[in-house]
Amino acid sequence: MAEAGDMITFLGTAGARVMVANQILASGGLWFSLGGTELLVDPGPGTLVQAAKRKLKARKLEGIILSHRHLDHSADANVMIEAMTEGGMRRKGALFAPADALDDDPVVLHYLRPYLERIEVLTEGGSYELGGISFRTPVRHRHPVETYGLVFDSGRHTIACLVDTRYFDALCDHYKADVLVLNVVRLEPGGLFDHLSAPEAGQIIKALQPKVAILSHFGMTMWRARPWEVAKGLADQTGTRVIAARDGMRFDLAELG
Numbered sequence: 001m002a003e004a005g006d007m008i009t010f011l012g013t014a015g016a017r018v019m020v021a022n023q024i025l026a027s028g029g030l031w032f033s034l035g036g037t038e039l040l041v042d043p044g045p046g047t048l049v050q051a052a053k054r055k056l057k058a059r060k061l062e063g064i065i066l067s068h069r070h071l072d073h074s075a076d077a078n079v080m081i082e083a084m085t086e087g088g089m090r091r092k093g094a095l096f097a098p099a100d101a102l103d104d105d106p107v108v109l110h111y112l113r114p115y116l117e118r119i120e121v122l123t124e125g126g127s128y129e130l131g132g133i134s135f136r137t138p139v140r141h142r143h144p145v146e147t148y149g150l151v152f153d154s155g156r157h158t159i160a161c162l163v164d165t166r167y168f169d170a171l172c173d174h175y176k177a178d179v180l181v182l183n184v185v186r187l188e189p190g191g192l193f194d195h196l197s198a199p200e201a202g203q204i205i206k207a208l209q210p211k212v213a214i215l216s217h218f219g220m221t222m223w224r225a226r227p228w229e230v231a232k233g234l235a236d237q238t239g240t241r242v243i244a245a246r247d248g249m250r251f252d253l254a255e256l257g
């Protein structure tokens with residue numbers, strides 16, 4: 001049998017209010033198959049539907065990670081826990097989330113928690129194991145709720161997910177990886193909300209020099225500017241391969257060599 005490869009499936013590429021509320025793009029988060037371990041990150045609204053559409057079986061999941069409690073990252077957490085554990089018939093899997101997603105006003109229902117084998121609280125500088133992979137949450141992001149980006153190591157590849165945050169310089173120190181996925185909500189810096197813009201993403205890509213950078217989690221200004229054109233501009237500017245994720249896109253890490 002062929003060895004299981006490393007794959008990322010984008011179950012959604014929408015970021016922030018308007019894109020998610022109108023489902024201009026899907027908002028299903030990221031599904032990782034890493035060294036034979038199936039893992040879901042940030043199950044926003046519609047994740048179950050998007051996974052089924054892509055023939056990804058929730059009962060094969062071994063873990064679910066919430067980078068933070070905002071609904072575009074967590075709305076389908078409960079339904080995915082139920083699906084992963086076959087309605088609690090099969091106690092299994094791990095959930096990872098910041099404390100504020102689990103404590104007051106939790107986004108994970110209490111009655112589902114015993115269905116899981118374990119719940120681990122994400123903290124700054126934490127490192128975690130799941131199946132054959134490990135991951136770290138190197139730095140707390142600047143975002144209105146407790147938020148952590150992720151750096152995965154599958155043994156063959158490293159993948160960083162730089163999730164929602166306002167720009168700060170330490171981002172350029174903590175997310176070195178073969179593949180860098182960036183949540184780029186805004187076309188231009190500024191605005192009311194703590195999110196990255198395209199020029200800030202360019203600055204980070206230039207500093208980190210991944211083999212490939214993948215832009216996702218687009219707000220309206222990015223969508224209007226056509227993410228694939230923004231990606232081309234950033235590729236020219238940084239000398240790095242930059243692509244814009246599309247709903248349903250599967251990125252096979254074998255192509256990195």
Ligand SMILES: [Zn+2]
Binds near residue numbers: 070164
């Ligand atoms: Zn957020």
